[in-house]
Amino acid sequence: MRGQTTLDFAIGMSLFLAVLIFVFLFIPGLLSPFTAGAQDETVTTNRVADQLTKSTLGGPDQPYTIDRFCTVEFFDGNGPGRCAYDDESLSEQLGLDANRQNVNVTIRGNVTKQPTESEEILCWDVSADRLLEQSDCVGSDVRLARGDTPPSTNDETVTALRVVSLNLEDITLYVEMW
Secondary structure, three states: OOOOOHHHHHHHHHHHHHHHHHHHHHHHHHHHHHOOOHHHHHHHHHHHHHHHHHHHOOEOOEOOEOOHHHHHHHHHOOOOOOOOOOOOOHHHHHOOOOOOOOEEEEEEEOOOOOOOOOOEEEEEEOOOOEEEEHHHOOOOOEEOEEEOOOOOOOOOOEEEEEEEEEOOEEEEEEEEEO
């Protein structure tokens, strides 16, 4: 009979540790598609952006052309009967769980046609019936931004944007979720 030698023990322990390390490294990767992450928000953010541009603020007959009246009332927080949404909170209007998802909807653009580095948040001039950049807005104008302010330090923020037409101006609708 032959007894276990030191070499046999070292090979067995090395093999055992190699298998154990492989299991600890491989199993989390196998389960990662089932863990919650930014992928859920990516799908939801795109759904909300499409919903706003194709049905809530616009219509299926002219996608990406949003209605002036419904858009202004939406950002003013009203729910008029002729538009495709009710007088509810932003999360309820967009079909989101308010306890789990935060959302911000903003319309940005450059209506002055002056070269700038970035698009500015727009507002609707109620008296002149036209779009203005936020720096030109006064108290009675409707700021075209709604929802909580996205955190600047959050890596899980997901943004979807759609280029739409409002009052014959090309603007960008931003939907941010976190």
